[in-house]
Amino acid sequence: MTSRASGSTCGDCVFFGERTGIVRTKNVCERPGEGLRTIEKDAAACDFYQVSPRASFGLGTARAAAPAERLARPASGWQILCDTHCHTLFSRHAYSTLEENVRAAAAQGMELLGVTDHYSSMLYAQQTVQDWQYFLNLWAWPRRWQGVRLLRGCEADIVDLDGNIFGHDIFFDEAINGSKYHRPHNLKKMAFAQCDYVIASVHNKDFTEGASREQITRMYLRVLEDPKVLILGHVGRTGLDFDMDTVLGTVKERGKLIEVNESSLIEQKREGSYDRCRQIVSRCAELGVSISFGSDAHIASLVGHHEAVDALLDEVHFPQELVACRDAETFTGVVESAIGPMAE
Numbered sequence: 001m002t003s004r005a006s007g008s009t010c011g012d013c014v015f016f017g018e019r020t021g022i023v024r025t026k027n028v029c030e031r032p033g034e035g036l037r038t039i040e041k042d043a044a045a046c047d048f049y050q051v052s053p054r055a056s057f058g059l060g061t062a063r064a065a066a067p068a069e070r071l072a073r074p075a076s077g078w079q080i081l082c083d084t085h086c087h088t089l090f091s092r093h094a095y096s097t098l099e100e101n102v103r104a105a106a107a108q109g110m111e112l113l114g115v116t117d118h119y120s121s122m123l124y125a126q127q128t129v130q131d132w133q134y135f136l137n138l139w140a141w142p143r144r145w146q147g148v149r150l151l152r153g154c155e156a157d158i159v160d161l162d163g164n165i166f167g168h169d170i171f172f173d174e175a176i177n178g179s180k181y182h183r184p185h186n187l188k189k190m191a192f193a194q195c196d197y198v199i200a201s202v203h204n205k206d207f208t209e210g211a212s213r214e215q216i217t218r219m220y221l222r223v224l225e226d227p228k229v230l231i232l233g234h235v236g237r238t239g240l241d242f243d244m245d246t247v248l249g250t251v252k253e254r255g256k257l258i259e260v261n262e263s264s265l266i267e268q269k270r271e272g273s274y275d276r277c278r279q280i281v282s283r284c285a286e287l288g289v290s291i292s293f294g295s296d297a298h299i300a301s302l303v304g305h306h307e308a309v310d311a312l313l314d315e316v317h318f319p320q321e322l323v324a325c326r327d328a329e330t331f332t333g334v335v336e337s338a339i340g341p342m343a344e
Contacts (some may be wrong), residue, residue: 001005082325084114085294096300106146109303110326120157138194163222201233236277263296265308
C-alpha cells in the first residue's frame, strides 16, 4: 500500500478515515475490496487492530496484542501512559463498551485508564434515579483489567456561574428498586460517591452568555472547591475568557490538574481551539502547573491516542515532570493527594 504524506490517513481505510497524523505500526490493514497488505512502520494506519480495520465492526476477527507487541512510545520521547478521559455506551453518543475501551488501552500500552462518562442533562430529558444507576454500581468494576489499572470517574457539567455542577439541585425519594428513602438523596452526591475523581467541563455555554471575565474566573474557582473535582476539562475548547493566572494558580495550589484534550486539538473537529489550548498549556509550563491527558475518546479505536498532544507539548517545550499522566503511579498519587485514598 502506498502511504500518503504526514497528516493524512491510510489510503481509503474505512476504519481509520477520520484520524489525523502518522501512526507508527508494523501491522496490516485492508483496503476496500482487497486482501490484507503489510504496512511499513512509517505508514499512517490503524495501530490497534492487529488483523484488519474491518474487525472492529465485527467483519473479521481482531487479535489482542500480547504484552511484547504493545506499541513503543512515540518518537518524540513523551511518556504518557495514562488516559484519564474516555466514554462508553452509557454516554449515549459514544460507541464502545467498558471492556472494549480497556482492551484498547492495553493495546496502546497504557498503564491506567480513567473511564469518565458524561454526567450531564444531555443524557436524559427528565431525571430519574433509574437513569443514573450506572454511577451507583461502579464498585462492580475491577481495579485491574487486561493489565490496565482502571479508575472510576465521570465528566460532570458545570451548569451555572456559581460553579454548581449538574445534579446539585436534584433529589430522589426512592431507590432504584422503588423502596422509599428515609430522607431525600441528592443525585450529585450519589453519583460522586463512587467516583475516584471528577472532570468538570462546560458543554452548554448558554448560561455564560454576557458573563464577564471576572464571573467566568470566579466560576472556575468555585468548581475547584469541590472535593471530588480533580481536572478542569478541555478549558481551551470552550472559548470562555477567564483570568488564566488566577485559575491556573489555584489549580496548582490545590494539587489539581488542567486537561490537555486530544479531541480539542484535532484540526478538522475543533477548528479554532488550538491557539487557545496552546496558550493555556504554555502558561502551565511557565507557572509549573501539572496537566492531565485525555483522549476524550467516544469510540475504543481512539483510546490512548495522543499524537496531537505530543505535537503540542513538543511545540511549547513542556516539562515532562509536569505531565501527571506519565505513568500510573504518578497519576494515582495525584488523585490520592488531592482527593483522598481510593477504595479498592
